[in-house]
Amino acid sequence: MTLSQFLLVCFAGWINHHRIQxxxxxxxxxxxxxxxxxxxxxxxxxxxxxxxxxxxxFAMVEFEQPVVVxxxxxxxxxxxxx
Numbered sequence: 001m002t003l004s005q006f007l008l009v010c011f012a013g014w015i016n017h018h019r020i021q022x023x024x025x026x027x028x029x030x031x032x033x034x035x036x037x038x039x040x041x042x043x044x045x046x047x048x049x050x051x052x053x054x055x056x057x058f059a060m061v062e063f064e065q066p067v068v069v070x071x072x073x074x075x076x077x078x079x080x081x082x
Contacts, residue, residue, distance in 0.1 A: 042077055043067070 001009075020028045043063040048071065051057035059074055061067050 040075065041067075045074070 020031050023031055041061075041063055043061040045059050046062045046066065047060040048056040049058045049060065049068070056071055058068050059071050061069055061074075
């Protein structure tokens, strides 16, 4: 019996947890996109930035860390200001 076979017998059926960033296949970004790609995040617009000849093409949105998203992807939160 190989080590892999032995470990499979020992750990078969175990429920586990691990950090997404520890995954190697598929890439962590692929896992997040598959699991949470359609989730909505809420934050405050801090600034706008241009892209070539398109003004205000992207918005800098502050969550726990600043994130840059395309302006057309912004959706207003009804409970928010303004």
